[in-house]
Amino acid sequence: MANSFASLSTAIAWGSVIFALIGIVAGIAWGKIVTIQAENEARTEAKRAANELIKEWLSNQAPAIIRAHVELMGRTVLRGDEDDDAAADEIGKNAG
Structure with missing residues (x-):
């Protein structure tokens, strides 16, 4: 019985380590995806604002x-x- 509990706790420990590694990798990947999307959105907004400013300057x-x-x-x-x-x-x- 003690041997099976030791084996069970070892399996749970390894499973926790694997889930932790998966969580870390997923968190880093999610962070990269969010960063790329935010950068693209910022570039688009900057282009729109610059074009609006140029149009205003040209008209005034x-x-x-x-x-x-x-x-x-x-x-x-x-x-x-x-x-x-x-x-x-x-x-x-x-x-x-």
């Missing part, structure tokens, strides 16, 4: 910057009696 600030540069390009001559468009075309031809 870009037109004023473009308008300022177009006005600078429109004033290509120093004297007021010459044609700005002709001078701009000449600069463009000489530039390349």
Whole structure:
């Protein structure tokens, strides 16, 4: 009887060790899966937020910057009696 109880306790101990190892491996695997999913979700959200910020910037600030540069390009001559468009075309031809 003592021998069978010793054998039973040994089997229970080995089973507990095996279940503990399975639990540790499953926990690590679950942690990796959750980490990968969270990283993908964070990247997707970051891309969405960046695109939203870019669209907002383009609608609010870009037109004023473009308008300022177009006005600078429109004033290509120093004297007021010459044609700005002709001078701009000449600069463009000489530039390349």
